[in-house]
Amino acid sequence: MTDVNVIINEKIEKFGKERHALMPILQGIVADKNYITEDELLLVAEALNLSAADVYGTATFYTFLDVVPRGKYVIRVCKTISCHMAGKDDIIETLEKTLSVKLGETTTDKKFTLLQANCMGWCHKGPVMLINDEVYPELTPEKAIAIIAEYIAK
Amino acid sequence: MENKRLTKVDLIFENDGTCATTVLDKARAMSQDDIIMEMIDSGLKGRGGAGFPTGLKWKFTKAEDSFDKYIVCNADEGEPGTFKDREILDTVPAKVFAGMTIAGYAIGAKVGYLYIRAEYNFLLKKLNEKLDVFNAMIKEKDFDFTIEIRSGAGAYICGEESALFESIEGKRGEPRNKPPYPTVAGLFGKPTVINNVETLVYATMIMKYGASSFKQMGTQDSRGSKVFSVSGDTPNAGIYELELGMTVADFVNDFGDGDTKAVQVGGASGICVPRKKFADMIIGYEGVPTGGSMMLFNSTRSMYNVLKDYLEFFAEESCGQCTPCRIGCQQLLHGIEAVKRGEKHPSYLDSLKNLAETMKLSAKCGLGQSVANPFTSIVDNFREEIIY
Numbered sequence: 060m061t062d063v064n065v066i067i068n069e070k071i072e073k074f075g076k077e078r079h080a081l082m083p084i085l086q087g088i089v090a091d092k093n094y095i096t097e098d099e100l101l102l103v104a105e106a107l108n109l110s111a112a113d114v115y116g117t118a119t120f121y122t123f124l125d126v127v128p129r130g131k132y133v134i135r136v137c138k139t140i141s142c143h144m145a146g147k148d149d150i151i152e153t154l155e156k157t158l159s160v161k162l163g164e165t166t167t168d169k170k171f172t173l174l175q176a177n178c179m180g181w182c183h184k185g186p187v188m189l190i191n192d193e194v195y196p197e198l199t200p201e202k203a204i205a206i207i208a209e210y211i212a213k
Numbered sequence: 214m215e216n217k218r219l220t221k222v223d224l225i226f227e228n229d230g231t232c233a234t235t236v237l238d239k240a241r242a243m244s245q246d247d248i249i250m251e252m253i254d255s256g257l258k259g260r261g262g263a264g265f266p267t268g269l270k271w272k273f274t275k276a277e278d279s280f281d282k283y284i285v286c287n288a289d290e291g292e293p294g295t296f297k298d299r300e301i302l303d304t305v306p307a308k309v310f311a312g313m314t315i316a317g318y319a320i321g322a323k324v325g326y327l328y329i330r331a332e333y334n335f336l337l338k339k340l341n342e343k344l345d346v347f348n349a350m351i352k353e354k355d356f357d358f359t360i361e362i363r364s365g366a367g368a369y370i371c372g373e374e375s376a377l378f379e380s381i382e383g384k385r386g387e388p389r390n391k392p393p394y395p396t397v398a399g400l401f402g403k404p405t406v407i408n409n410v411e412t413l414v415y416a417t418m419i420m421k422y423g424a425s426s427f428k429q430m431g432t433q434d435s436r437g438s439k440v441f442s443v444s445g446d447t448p449n450a451g452i453y454e455l456e457l458g459m460t461v462a463d464f465v466n467d468f469g470d471g472d473t474k475a476v477q478v479g480g481a482s483g484i485c486v487p488r489k490k491f492a493d494m495i496i497g498y499e500g501v502p503t504g505g506s507m508m509l510f511n512s513t514r515s516m517y518n519v520l521k522d523y524l525e526f527f528a529e530e531s532c533g534q535c536t537p538c539r540i541g542c543q544q545l546l547h548g549i550e551a552v553k554r555g556e557k558h559p560s561y562l563d564s565l566k567n568l569a570e571t572m573k574l575s576a577k578c579g580l581g582q583s584v585a586n587p588f589t590s591i592v593d594n595f596r597e598e599i600i601y
Contacts, residue, residue: 078382121367182508
């Protein structure tokens with residue numbers, strides 16, 4: 060993991076110190092640490108000369124900018140209509156059993172967080188899930204278990 | 214009313230790299246006004262769903278007197294049932310970049326932003342590589358234009374143009390009041406052309422083949438072809454480019470599973486067409502307009518579950534800024550659940566329809582305004598399924 064100041068300065072160098080650098084900075088922190096802590100939000104606010112409330116308000120608007128602790132691998136199962144019809148409930152049930160967590164929870168070893176999300180643009184190949192940025196379409200419970208096993212082995 | 218048979222077309226996914234470079238040479242040799250006239254003449258309308266004439270958008274933005282202008286490519290494809298832009302960006306990105314460059318040249322913009330949803334982050338590595346090559350190529354061709362990529366962070370509302378601008382500017386993705394329209398005050402308050410991914414590829418193809426060949430396809434109101442995302446109860450789920458102007462019946466003949474009872478045209482915010490209306494309903498601006506999402510439902514599906522799914526989606530994705538949408542989405546959802554449980558009389562559905570109609574009139578942006586589309590069309594056509 061990179062020091063958060065390094066990420067902030069790297070993004071400021073690329074995007075400048077204006078407000079429009081905020082999203083790339085927050086995205087950079089999430090990409091490295093999976094979620095943003097309150098202290099990190101304060102550092103970002105200071106670096107861009109914004110109010111802490113403004114930075115917090117922006118971060119919490121976006122589903123992918125988590126401000127609560129998340130596991131190393133964030134699993135997002137699509138829950139919207141086509142994936143629903145294609146059997147996303149079975150996938151979630153399988154993942155809950157495999158990981159011993161409920162939807163919304165993080166495993167005790169902080170490795171996985173299991174979430175639902177809205178349409179991910181794979182309606183013809185549902186059910187689908189994202190693990191961080193990687194996409195896994197055309198899931199079956201068996202496939203989901205095999206994919207998780209790969210991540211556990213990592 | 215004229216209508217066309219279902220005809221497959223291959224324009225969007227036609228070869229990528231060389232096409233983009235030859236088209237740019239052709240555009241460079243034309244005047245800005247001639248390019249805009251070509252777009253207007255083609256009859257191309259925005260392929261994201263709203264259907265505003267592309268050429269006019271370019272014309273209005275060019276007419277603005279401003280040193281800074283922007284081109285924005287809207288790749289925040291979040292409408293449930295839509296997945297064509299992902300495929301376009303994955304297979305023919307140079308044609309998207311070329312469309313942005315042509316638009317930039319036509320209106321006098323020096324910078325273009327491609328705003329892509331976070332769910333498509335896995336495309337970024339490849340896209341950035343292709344973009345570096347492309348940016349270098351247009352420099353050589355003497356275009357004073359650079360394209361940058363910006364990512365979203367999981368918010369459906371950022372597909373709304375002014376919310377998308379807010380997001381690029383580093384703010385909450387809350388839509389702005391209109392007017393002013395983006396052509397006058399868009400990104401960073403400057404005149405901006407914002408087009409859908411597919412629209413920009415059509416702009417490239419119109420430059421290649423000319424407006425006259427494009428407008429030979431389709432109907433009076435719906436010129437050309439369109440990429441459709443087909444999902445749901447169909448043996449042929451996938452991405453298809455079809456000539457505009459076919460009826461829903463023709464579409465169902467090709468894509469249905471023999472038991473199709475309804476087609477949701479235009480995604481969750483679109484209109485539900487029941488079987489009895491298949492034959493008369495044209496897919497296009499004279500009938501049901503669409504951003505390309507076609508979801509088929511067969512008789513095993515409960516339309517109550519479909520509507521409930523949509524309303525949960527809207528209740529979650531409403532940005533919460535304006536009251537009609539924030540409260541309305543929740544109340545519509547609670548309302549149909551109460552009717553289903555028998556806590557409310559079935560006639561309560563009519564009150565809910567009034568609420569949906571009120572949202573259409575009073576919500577600030579397209580999200581809240583369009584919830585009435587699925588709500589009214591499903592409740593009107595499948596009332597028994599909602600009640601019992």
